[in-house]
Amino acid sequence: MALEAGRGKLPGKTEYAGRRRRVTRKSGFASHESSTGGHFRVLEVSSFPIGPRLPFTLRFDLTGLPTEPFQGFGCWFWSDGDVRVSLRGGPKRYTLTHHAAPNWNKVGSMWTPGSGEFRQIEVRFERNGDGRLAVYEARCGVIQHKYLADSRPALLRNMHQFSPEAHFYTDLGNVEAPPGLDSDQAVAGGTHQLYVKSCNRCARFLPINVDNERCHLSFSNHCVAEHRRPCRHTGFGLLTNADTHKRLRLEYGFQLECRFCKKFEVNAAHNPKRSAAQMKEDAARRRHFELLVEHLGGGTPQLRYRHETGRELADDVYARFAGKCFNCGRELPPDGSWHLDHTRPLALLWPLDASATALCRDCNSQKRDRIPGDFYSTAKLEQLSQLTGVPVQDLTAPTPNMEIVTMFLANLQWFFDVFLLSADMTRVHDGKVAGEVLVKALQKVLERCRGGAPIDLVAEYENRRARGTGFPEK
Helix, strand or coil, rough: CCCCCCCCCCCHHHHHHHHCCCCCCCCCCCCCCCCCCCCEEEEEEEEEEEEEEEEEEEECCCCCCCCCCCCEEEEEEECCCCCCCEHHHHHHCCEECCCCCCCCEEEEEEEEHHEEEEEEEEEECCCCCCEEEEEEEEEEEEECCHHHHHCCHEEEEEEEHHHCCCEEEECCCEECCCCCCCCCCCCCCCEEEEEECCCCCCEEEEEECCCCCCCCCCCCCCCCHHHHHHCCCCCCEEEEEEECCCEEEECCCEEECCCCHHHHHHHHHHHCCCCCCHHHHHHHHHHHHHHHHHHHHCCCCCHHHHHHHHHHHHHHHHHHCEEEEECCECCCCCCCEEECCCCCCHHHHHCCCHHHEEEHHHHHHCCCCHHHHCCCCCCHHHHHHHHCCCCHHHHHHCCCCCCHHHHHHHCCCHHHHHHCCCHHHHHCCCEEHHHHHHHHHHHHCCCCCCCCCCCCCCHHHHHHHCCCCCCCCC
């Protein structure tokens, strides 16, 4: 299929960088016979009044249930304003998202007997002002699935991060909630819409956010890069209503598989067969960004911070966030086994500096390279702005670090004549030159500048290679 100008993959990508990877294996799994992954439904979920004097509490009771192989609890929830969620009696490691209204969120966890026994868990929802709260599929119980039974142990770590979409219940516990939670009739709070999408592997319909597709729930996005949006792939970015057959066009689109099936039926099958070069590819690209930013900025931010203040950056960030993960609020160990998050992503040339955020390993993994506006709620963004000194409008803008971009443009001669000719940049990994990959990644960053990319790095790189300036041949 022909691609429209300015859409799809970067022009000349095949000629420039070659095929990303040889097709050497298949996952070994087939799509579900009754699901393509390209359908959605719109549900009307009952909502309830909530306010300063009217908190909403769910009590999950797993008393008397088998403890193996997994137990878990969870639900999806929505409120028309910022809501505070607190947990009591459950495991320390759990999933809790903070997407801004009107997006849906989720809370939950799952664990094995070796992680402890948790029989009664309370989840409390509170708001400063009056509003509404909707809860979808609040459940708890014993979780079993063939992948949880026969997968290698490494794949079963951090399964709480896949809650509640990974909860295949076989024995249900009791959930105590305000009256009417399971009623099909609207209560005083009315109803609120929830979009659910089908998975092409397990055929379940699971929640998604359509107001901000970057606020992930059960599926990861399909087309994230700016030059690939809007996602034009049928089944990914163009969904069909399973009941009315009407179409829904998305900006980013979603993967066909839910996050659980993606983990076990796709990634688990592919990753063990990846070569060492493939495994290092993403980490190398990130490190090259770090090296470039460090050179342009005059050294590592941590060393500059120590020189300017006489203190350690990690110590000050830990103290500023009171030793707690900014996202989920859990206590962070003072031994340094927590993560300094860039706040604004390195993928947009923002360094790890005094504006860093303290996050636990799980939350940092969930945030990845998203801008804060695509990860935190409105209240969280305001709090983050106060703690880091970065204005809220900058936390929500997917724009590159223009200070570094300006320095980069002023040092183009050095970039092409020195940096790209270094041993690291001329090294070939799995048929690809490291420098070529970096140039392509930087071009995507420059295209996010206001007014578009100030230079075509890809064309300049090819021109210099054609003149025999030392760049490796294709």
